[in-house]
Amino acid sequence: MAQIIEKRELAPGCKLFRVEAPLIAAKAQPGQFVVLRIEETGEKIPLTIAQADPGNGLISIIFQEVGKTTLRLGELGVGDEILDIVGPLGHPTLIDNYGTVVAIGGGIGVAPVYPIISALKKQENYIISIVGARNKNYLILEEEVNEASHQLLITTDDGSYGRHGFVTDELRRLVEGGLQPDLVIAIGPLVMMRAVCAFTKKHQLKTLVSLNPIMVDGTGMCGSCRVTVGGHTRFVCVDGPEFDGHQVDFEELKMRQAIYHDEEEQATERYKQSKLSCGRC
Ligand SMILES: Cc1cc2nc3c(=O)[nH]c(=O)nc-3n(C[C@H](O)[C@H](O)[C@H](O)COP(=O)(O)OP(=O)(O)OC[C@H]3O[C@@H](n4cnc5c(N)ncnc54)[C@H](O)[C@@H]3O)c2cc1C
Ligand code: FES
Structure with missing residues (x-):
């Protein structure tokens, strides 16, 4: 059991929880994840x-409510417990x-x-962050990312904040302006990562x-997170989650991500209906 000790709404449908998980907090390093x-x-x-x-024995998780489990998670509050976190x-x-690192985050990425x-800034890297969101309301962690960066560039799809356009537009502007980053990191929706990799x-x-x-399962046993990287089968939970973006078969990943689309939609719909009928009784 892991108790939620803080809950914040960062954007519509995007929540931050601080959760008691001392053993995980003691060992966690950047890039790692939990399964809950x-x-x-x-x-x-x-x-x-x-x-x-x-x-303080705490970890923070930030999640976008996109389906049944994340909607259900978002309904928990301070004092509630999550059954298990691994x-x-x-x-x-x-x-x-x-050297110079361009870090790109799209949406919840x-x-x-x-x-x-x-962590990279502490290692004396020069950090240029490019953060993209649908619109101003969906932008998260602006202050924190700004503090962890030497430069922060923001884009919104509708132009309501930062520059109008996509994160790839800012990357193109930097590179065409003469910047040769030593490393690019891209985390976000699959289409965004694929577009960044095509350019880089x-x-x-x-x-x-x-x-x-x-x-x-998150332990390499079930095979559901199988991806092809550089022509080889890899399991994201144990071999990743980070990979050389130029080697990833994004088409296959896109297809596999959608395998349970109908079931996910039905489960979400049933969950929303059950909440509605519960509200009526
Ligand atoms: C290593 C890793 C780290 C992640 N970290 C975060 C995070 O920090 N914050 C966060 O909000 N999400 C993160 N995700 C995605 C998150 O796990 C999914 O959004 C979640 O499983 C959806 O569950 P659900 O039942 O609410 O939605 P479902 O009903 O299962 O799915 C709803 C919709 O979400 C999409 N979806 C489902 N599973 C995933 C998935 N694994 N990735 C992306 N989209 C998915 C599908 O398009 C689906 O139609 C991470 C995924 C991985 C593999
Ligand atoms: S989640 Fe089961 S093998 Fe990776």
């Missing part, structure tokens, strides 16, 4: 450890002195980017992506 389950009959879902506070899982990001750039491959810029396939 809310109740006995619930599914397990992976979420990135957005921050670890070993002194972690830290996955390989940590290799924190090294690369900003949450995993934040601990990585915080052309310019031969080393690029890391953090993949988000469907996961079940």
Whole structure:
């Protein structure tokens, strides 16, 4: 059991929880994630450890409500308990002195980017962050990312804040302006990571992506998170979640992410209906 000790709404449908998990907090490193389950009959879902506070035995998770489990999670409040949290899982990001790092976070992808750039900045890297959101209301962690960066560039799809356009537009502007980053990190929706990698491959810029396939056990046993990287089968939970973006078969990943689309939609719909009928009684 892990008790929620703080809850904040960062954007519409996007929540931050600080949760008591001393053993995970003691070991967590940037780039790692947890798998949690809310109740006995619930599914397990992976979420990135957005921050670890070993002194107080707490970890932060940030999640977007996109389906049944994340909606149900978002209904929990301070004092409630999450049935089980397993972690830290996955390989940590290799924190090294690369030089100039461009870190790109799209939507909820900003949450995993934040601990990585915080650690990279401490290693004397020059950090340029590019953060993208649908509109101003959906932008998260602006202050935190700004503090962990030497430069912060913001884009919104509708132009309501920062520059109008996509994160890839800002990356193109930087590179075409003469910047040669030593490392690009892109975390966010699959289409965004694929677009970033298509651009950086052309310019031969080393690029890391953090993949988000469907996961079940998170321990390399079930095979649900299988991806193809450089022509080889890899399991994101134990071999990743970060990979060389130029080697990832994004088409296959996209297809596999949608395998349970109908079932997910039905489960979400049934859950929303059950909430409505409960409200009527
Ligand atoms: C290593 C890893 C770290 C992650 N970290 C975070 C995080 O920090 N914050 C966060 O909000 N989400 C994160 N995700 C995604 C998160 O696990 C899914 O959003 C969640 O499992 C959806 O469950 P659900 O039952 O609410 O929605 P479902 O009903 O299962 O799915 C709803 C919709 O969400 C999409 N979806 C389902 N599973 C995933 C997935 N794994 N990745 C992306 N989209 C998905 C599908 O398009 C689906 O139609 C991470 C995923 C991985 C693999
Ligand atoms: S989630 Fe089961 S093998 Fe990775």
